[in-house]
Amino acid sequence: MTTFLQWLSTLPTLAQIPIIIGVFGAVVLLLLFLIELAPRRGRKYTIIRAVACVLFPLLMVAILDSYTWAIVAAGFLGLLLFWLDYRSRHGAGYIFALVGFLSPALLLLAAGLVIPTIQTTVQSFMNSRGTEFVGLENFIWIFTQPAGIRTVLNTVLWVLIAPAVSTIAGMAYAVFIDKSRGEKFFKILVFMPMAISFVGASIIWRFVYTARPADSDQIGLLNQVIVWAGGEPVQFLQESPWNTVALIAVLIWVQTGFAMVILSAAIKGVPIEQLEAAELDGASAWQRFANVTLPGIRSSLVVVLTTISIASLKVFDIVRTMTAGANDTSVIANEMYTQFRNFEAGRSAAFALILFLMVMPIVIYNARQIKMQRELR
Amino acid sequence: MSTLARTEEATAAPEPGTRRGRPAASLAKTRLTNRWATLAALVIAALWTVPTIGLLVSSFRPAQQVRTTGWWTLFQNWGFTTDNYTAVLQAGNSQLTMAGSFINSIAITLPATVIPLVLATLAAYAFAWMRFPGRDLIFVLVFALQIVPIQMALVPLLRLFAAGELFGVPVIGAFGSAGYAQVWIAHTIFALPLAIFLLHNFIAEIPNEIIEAARVDGASHGQIFFRIVLPLTAPAIAAFSIFQFLWVWNDLLVALIFADGAVAPITKLLAEITGSRGQDWHLLTAGAFVAMIVPLAVFFALQRYFVRGLMAGSAKG
Numbered sequence: 163m164t165t166f167l168q169w170l171s172t173l174p175t176l177a178q179i180p181i182i183i184g185v186f187g188a189v190v191l192l193l194l195f196l197i198e199l200a201p202r203r204g205r206k207y208t209i210i211r212a213v214a215c216v217l218f219p220l221l222m223v224a225i226l227d228s229y230t231w232a233i234v235a236a237g238f239l240g241l242l243l244f245w246l247d248y249r250s251r252h253g254a255g256y257i258f259a260l261v262g263f264l265s266p267a268l269l270l271l272a273a274g275l276v277i278p279t280i281q282t283t284v285q286s287f288m289n290s291r292g293t294e295f296v297g298l299e300n301f302i303w304i305f306t307q308p309a310g311i312r313t314v315l316n317t318v319l320w321v322l323i324a325p326a327v328s329t330i331a332g333m334a335y336a337v338f339i340d341k342s343r344g345e346k347f348f349k350i351l352v353f354m355p356m357a358i359s360f361v362g363a364s365i366i367w368r369f370v371y372t373a374r375p376a377d378s379d380q381i382g383l384l385n386q387v388i389v390w391a392g393g394e395p396v397q398f399l400q401e402s403p404w405n406t407v408a409l410i411a412v413l414i415w416v417q418t419g420f421a422m423v424i425l426s427a428a429i430k431g432v433p434i435e436q437l438e439a440a441e442l443d444g445a446s447a448w449q450r451f452a453n454v455t456l457p458g459i460r461s462s463l464v465v466v467l468t469t470i471s472i473a474s475l476k477v478f479d480i481v482r483t484m485t486a487g488a489n490d491t492s493v494i495a496n497e498m499y500t501q502f503r504n505f506e507a508g509r510s511a512a513f514a515l516i517l518f519l520m521v522m523p524i525v526i527y528n529a530r531q532i533k534m535q536r537e538l539r
Numbered sequence: 540m541s542t543l544a545r546t547e548e549a550t551a552a553p554e555p556g557t558r559r560g561r562p563a564a565s566l567a568k569t570r571l572t573n574r575w576a577t578l579a580a581l582v583i584a585a586l587w588t589v590p591t592i593g594l595l596v597s598s599f600r601p602a603q604q605v606r607t608t609g610w611w612t613l614f615q616n617w618g619f620t621t622d623n624y625t626a627v628l629q630a631g632n633s634q635l636t637m638a639g640s641f642i643n644s645i646a647i648t649l650p651a652t653v654i655p656l657v658l659a660t661l662a663a664y665a666f667a668w669m670r671f672p673g674r675d676l677i678f679v680l681v682f683a684l685q686i687v688p689i690q691m692a693l694v695p696l697l698r699l700f701a702a703g704e705l706f707g708v709p710v711i712g713a714f715g716s717a718g719y720a721q722v723w724i725a726h727t728i729f730a731l732p733l734a735i736f737l738l739h740n741f742i743a744e745i746p747n748e749i750i751e752a753a754r755v756d757g758a759s760h761g762q763i764f765f766r767i768v769l770p771l772t773a774p775a776i777a778a779f780s781i782f783q784f785l786w787v788w789n790d791l792l793v794a795l796i797f798a799d800g801a802v803a804p805i806t807k808l809l810a811e812i813t814g815s816r817g818q819d820w821h822l823l824t825a826g827a828f829v830a831m832i833v834p835l836a837v838f839f840a841l842q843r844y845f846v847r848g849l850m851a852g853s854a855k856g
Binding site: 194198264266273355356420513 | 610646649671687688691724735789796826
């Protein structure tokens with residue numbers, strides 16, 4: 163595979179796309195073809211299956227350019243697979259098909275996410291070159307220097323402000339434009355930033371925030387507004403702690419459309435009879451919203467808050483592009499990359515682990531929600 | 540326009556006593572809507588649109604004017620040019636121009652959209668319609684991986700590509716600098732948990748009777764997958780492809796770690812230019828717009844499917 167990939171990288175850029183997709187497609191089709199053959203009866207198909215069971219692991223090892231003992235292991239695994247498959251409760255060929263469907267994704271996930279996560283966890287307790295166990299030293303370093311504490315606090319600030327504001331703004335907008343004329347058009351306006359990259363959004367907002375000396379014309383819209391109102395231009399991205407708020411505003415700008423679309427659909431799903439009944443009982447518009455609509459969209463609210471919270475915890479592009487973490491604006495994800503660039507692998511991993519621990523409660527809460535929903539079904 | 544519509548509705552609304560017989564839709568029309576709500580909606584709509592318009596207008600103004608006057612003074616300081624675009628497409632670093640990185644973005648994004656979706660559809664089918672011990676547990680694990688920050692995986696994965704080692708044991712041939720391969724594989728891996736989870740939800744919703752009927756007729760899993768599952772879930776797969784496409788196109792973090800040098804995508808180059816030439820607004824605005832043009836086109840053309848994919852991802856998550 164290495165040879166193939168190296169050969170591929172010598173081709174013109176645009177020629178690489180059809181070739182890689184074509185080769186990938188051919189491999190998948192071969193896999194599906196074998197899955198299709200697998201459950202058929204007869205000696206011929208049994209032999210094909212046995213050969214495939216041994217050849218596939220072998221082929222994989224060969225593709226990955228690995229070593230002799232690995233090839234032996236693959237052969238053994240293949241025979242084991244065939245034996246299990248032959249005696250499968252669901253009929254011969256079942257396990258073959260199962261492995262065919264599942265193994266590509268699961269192998270990639272194991273090699274690309276599970277094992278690296280363990281490695282990073284180990285790395286966070288090692289020194290910068292990963293040669294020596296240093297215990298909690300990396301974490302002590304983070305939490306004893308002002309910049310490190312600042313970084314963690316900033317991340318907390320992001321996750322407190324961004325989800326709340328974008329959810330409220332999105333919900334308000336969804337309610338305000340609900341069933342109005344041109345609703346679709348108004349939705350697109352607010353939803354559009356979702357398609358813009360964080361890098362693009364950062365440039366848009368850096369431009370809005372730009373400040374020029376008081377005696378010359380402003381080119382940043384926000385400062386022009388301040389000048390029109392009789393104020394002095396402000397360096398939004400330099401004055402801590404407001405510069406962090408200025409960065410958070412960008413994430414809010416991007417995420418509000420997401421909250422709006424989801425909540426708008428949820429609001430439309432609230433039974434009209436309940437709203438009518440509430441109105442007959444004399445509930446005001448606000449009471450109807452608080453007592454009927456809000457409980458009706460609760461699960462969607464949880465989804466929106468969760469998604470934006472995770473996005474805020476992991477925010478990287480915005481900080482990187484707008485300030486690169488200068489003037490006390492750094493966040494964990496940015497610091498992790500900075501330490502990685504400085505060859506401080508241990509500290510970088512420690513930051514990643516802190517981030518992981520901060521995401522954990524949200525994961526657990528959501529896993530429980532899903533379990534509850536499943537039991538309800 | 541919308542303010543007018545509201546006023547009409549408000550005046551046309553009957554007295555409270557006569558509301559009983561009104562169709563449900565018109566009742567909904569008046570809830571929480573008044574002039575202040577309309578005003579707030581208009582303010583939000585403006586806040587969310589004007590910054591982008593400012594960027595677009597500025598990208599077409601002569602450099603000198605962008606530097607000294609605000610884009611809203613367009614009519615006093617008239618002038619349009621496409622010089623900024625010509626300049627920014629040739630700008631860049633020693634290895635790459637913006638134009639080249641735009642091509643790189645395409646070369647990264649297309650395979651990184653197709654590959655994970657195919658693999659995820661295969662796995663999602665097995666999770667939904669095949670029985671095996673530990674199925675629910677493994678599925679929950681895959682779901683949990685979805686929320687592991689990819690930051691946890693970046694550095695070890697980079698080492699895996701560069702040295703071919705897991706825990707110091709060589710498992711694959713190293714292909715460190717071989718073109719786009721690193722980015723494709725990295726994006727594939729990071730997309731899999733969410734893709735498997737979402738597609739599973741769709742595939743599991745196919746009525747049991749259809750699958751059972753096919754099985755009784757002697758269809759194998761391969762046939763069921765091809766003839767029943769794929770056609771029925773095609774809309775979901777399409778919706779999620781758009782999602783994945785935009786996500787990969789707009790990514791910066793994975794690109795910074797895995798796509799260095801001559802294979803860097805446009806987001807990385809743009810971020811670089813922002814760092815090194817942060818005051819050259821005529822270049823930055825044009826550059827940002829070049830980077831935005833593909834996702835915006837996809838967004839406006841396929842907006843309906845994009846929303847559908849979003850809803851699928853959230854209503855069940």
